[in-house]
Amino acid sequence: MLDDQWFNEAQTATGTAFSLKITRKLHEEQSEFQFLEIYETEQFGNLMVIDGCTMVSTRDNFFYHEMISHPVLFTHPNPRNVLIIGGGDCGTLREVLKHPGVESAVQIDIDERVTRLAEIYFPELCESNNDPRADLKFIDGIKWVKEAAPNSVDIIIVDSTDPVGPAEGLFSADFYKDCYKALSENGIVVQQSESALLHMKILKEMRAEMQAAGFNHQQTVFFPQCIYPSGWWSATMASKSDLSKFREQDATNKGFETVYYNSDIHKASLAMPEFFKKAFA
Amino acid sequence: MLDDQWFNEAQTATGTAFSLKITRKLHEEQSEFQFLEIYETEQFGNLMVIDGCTMVSTRDNFFYHEMISHPVLFTHPNPRNVLIIGGGDCGTLREVLKHPGVESAVQIDIDERVTRLAEIYFPELCESNNDPRADLKFIDGIKWVKEAAPNSVDIIIVDSTDPVGPAEGLFSADFYKDCYKALSENGIVVQQSESALLHMKILKEMRAEMQAAGFNHQQTVFFPQCIYPSGWWSATMASKSDLSKFREQDATNKGFETVYYNSDIHKASLAMPEFFKKAFA
Numbered sequence: 001m002l003d004d005q006w007f008n009e010a011q012t013a014t015g016t017a018f019s020l021k022i023t024r025k026l027h028e029e030q031s032e033f034q035f036l037e038i039y040e041t042e043q044f045g046n047l048m049v050i051d052g053c054t055m056v057s058t059r060d061n062f063f064y065h066e067m068i069s070h071p072v073l074f075t076h077p078n079p080r081n082v083l084i085i086g087g088g089d090c091g092t093l094r095e096v097l098k099h100p101g102v103e104s105a106v107q108i109d110i111d112e113r114v115t116r117l118a119e120i121y122f123p124e125l126c127e128s129n130n131d132p133r134a135d136l137k138f139i140d141g142i143k144w145v146k147e148a149a150p151n152s153v154d155i156i157i158v159d160s161t162d163p164v165g166p167a168e169g170l171f172s173a174d175f176y177k178d179c180y181k182a183l184s185e186n187g188i189v190v191q192q193s194e195s196a197l198l199h200m201k202i203l204k205e206m207r208a209e210m211q212a213a214g215f216n217h218q219q220t221v222f223f224p225q226c227i228y229p230s231g232w233w234s235a236t237m238a239s240k241s242d243l244s245k246f247r248e249q250d251a252t253n254k255g256f257e258t259v260y261y262n263s264d265i266h267k268a269s270l271a272m273p274e275f276f277k278k279a280f281a
Numbered sequence: 282m283l284d285d286q287w288f289n290e291a292q293t294a295t296g297t298a299f300s301l302k303i304t305r306k307l308h309e310e311q312s313e314f315q316f317l318e319i320y321e322t323e324q325f326g327n328l329m330v331i332d333g334c335t336m337v338s339t340r341d342n343f344f345y346h347e348m349i350s351h352p353v354l355f356t357h358p359n360p361r362n363v364l365i366i367g368g369g370d371c372g373t374l375r376e377v378l379k380h381p382g383v384e385s386a387v388q389i390d391i392d393e394r395v396t397r398l399a400e401i402y403f404p405e406l407c408e409s410n411n412d413p414r415a416d417l418k419f420i421d422g423i424k425w426v427k428e429a430a431p432n433s434v435d436i437i438i439v440d441s442t443d444p445v446g447p448a449e450g451l452f453s454a455d456f457y458k459d460c461y462k463a464l465s466e467n468g469i470v471v472q473q474s475e476s477a478l479l480h481m482k483i484l485k486e487m488r489a490e491m492q493a494a495g496f497n498h499q500q501t502v503f504f505p506q507c508i509y510p511s512g513w514w515s516a517t518m519a520s521k522s523d524l525s526k527f528r529e530q531d532a533t534n535k536g537f538e539t540v541y542y543n544s545d546i547h548k549a550s551l552a553m554p555e556f557f558k559k560a561f562a
Contacts, residue, residue, distance in 0.1 A: 002283050002289050002291055002298055002300075004293070006298060007398070008298075008300075009410030010283055010287070010300070010302075012302075014300060014324060015302035015322060015323040015325065016299070016300065016301060016324075016325075016507070017283055017287060017289075017298075017299070017301075017302075017326035018297070018298070018299060018300075019283075019297065019298035019299075019300065020296060020297060020298075021291075021293075021296035021297070021298075040426050041296060042296040043295060043296035043297075044297075060478060098385070155483055156368055161325035192439075196339060197505065197507055222505075224478065224503075224505065224511070224512065224513035225512075226297070226511040226513065230505070230507040230510055230512055231505065231506075231507055231511055231512010231513055232505035232507065232513070236413070258555050259554070259555055259556050260554045260555055260556065261555060262552075262554075262555045262558070263442040264551075264553065265552050265553075265554060265555070267548075267549070267552065268548070268549035268550070268551075269549070270520055270549075271545040271546050271548065271549030272540045272543075272545060272546075273540070273541060273543075273546060274539050274540055274543045275540050275541065277459065277543070
C-alpha cells in the first residue's frame, strides 16, 4: 500500500491512479475557485495539484506545454495575436513567446492564485511573464472571448483543467462559437482533449461541439504526459481552414530550445491510431 | 490513500507509482522463477503481475504487443523465421502470426507457468498458440540463441521483463553477439527498452551493448503503454543492415486487424524527441 509519503491521484471514473513519491508539502490553500496544493517530490521536482488532480510537475511539464503550443503555432501561417485561456502556471505562455512573430499573447486565467504560486514554485515557467508582449489577466475567459472583437485573434489555446468545475463551460458549442467569431481568417483554436485511451467519450463530444460551432477542420495531436491519467494525452485543433499543412521548414529551423518538440515529432503527433481513425471515420 | 481495493506498483527507483482498481485476486503462485499474480480489475479486464510489476492487462496490452511486432516485421524485407524470447503471455506470438509470410515462430519463455496462466486468464492472447507455424518452448532462451545455427533466424523479438532477475542476461553484449550470429543477412533484433523519460541510462547502455555486438543500425520505436511506468514505452531495433526504410505499402494494405498500429503510426513511432536525438547524436 502507498503510505502518506506518496501523493496519489486516484480516478474513480477510470479505475486508475498515479502517484509520485513526495518529500514534503510546500503549500496549500483554498482559493476563490479551487483547492491548490504544492508538493516537493522525490524525483519530479515540484508538483502543483488542483482539486486533487496533478496539474504540473517540474520534470515532465515540457511535454504538455510544448505540444499544446508549437504544433498550433507552426500550423498557422502567421500567428501574431495569441490568446491563452487558463494556463495560469504560465508554461504555455513561455512556449508561445519563443515564437518571434508573436506580437501579443494574452493569458486569461480566472484564478490569479495559480499564477502567484507558479511564480514561487515554478519560476522557470514564469520567465517570460515580463515580456512586453505578454498580458496576464485574471478574469473570466469565457466572457472575454464572447466580448472579443471579431477577427481579432489568430490562435486561441485552451489550456484548462478537466471538463468539470470552473472549466466545464470551455467544452461547449457556445464557447466554440465565440471562439469562431473572435478568430481571424486562418484562426485556430486548440484545446487539451484528455486521454484517447480513457476519455474517448469526451473527445467525441468535444469534436462534435467544435463541428457544431462551424469548425470544419479538426486535428488531434497525441503526446506522452506521465503525470496525467494513462500517461498519454492529447490536444485537439479546430480551424475554419485547412489544417493538413504546417510550416515544416520554420519548425525545423525554429531557432529556440525545446525538450520534446521538433518537426519530426510534429508530424508524428498527428498520426491517428487505428481505433481513433475508425471512431472518427 | 489507496486501500487494498487497488493493485499498486510502486517504483522506488523512479519515485512513481501506478495503480489499478481491482475487484478481486484471481490467482497467485510462486513458480520456479517468479511470483505470479492475476487480478480482476474494475476497468482494465484481467491483470498479470510478475514479481510485483504489472505485465499485461486485457484492456491496454494491444499497444505493446502490436508495437513490438509490426514495426520490426514490416521493416524486414521478407521475414520468414521469427524467434520470440520471453513473451510467455503469447500476445506477441499472436501479432507475429498475423503476417502470412511468416513460416515459423518459435517462442521461448523460461517460465511455462506464465503461458499456462495466460491460456486461462488471457485466452484472446493465446488464440494462435495452436497455429501450425507456432512452436512454444519452455527453456532458457539465452542458451538457445547461443546454440542456434548461424543465419537461421530473420527476426528476434526480445519480449522480456525489466533488466533484473531472469531477464538480466538479455540486456548484455554477449547475448546480442549470439543474436548477431543467429540472424540472417537482413536480420533484426528488437527488444523492449523501457521508458525514455525514466530509464535513459538503461537505453544508453543497451544501445551501447548492441553496438559492441556489431549492430551498426539502431532505431527506437516509441508508443503509449498505460500500465508501464510513465505510460510511455519503447522498443529498440538493431540490425546488421539499414533500418531507415520499411515496407510501407505492405503495412498500409496489411489485411489484418490492429487496434493501435497502422502505417502512419509506424512512421510516427520512429520520430525522435529532441532530448533523445541529442542524447544519441
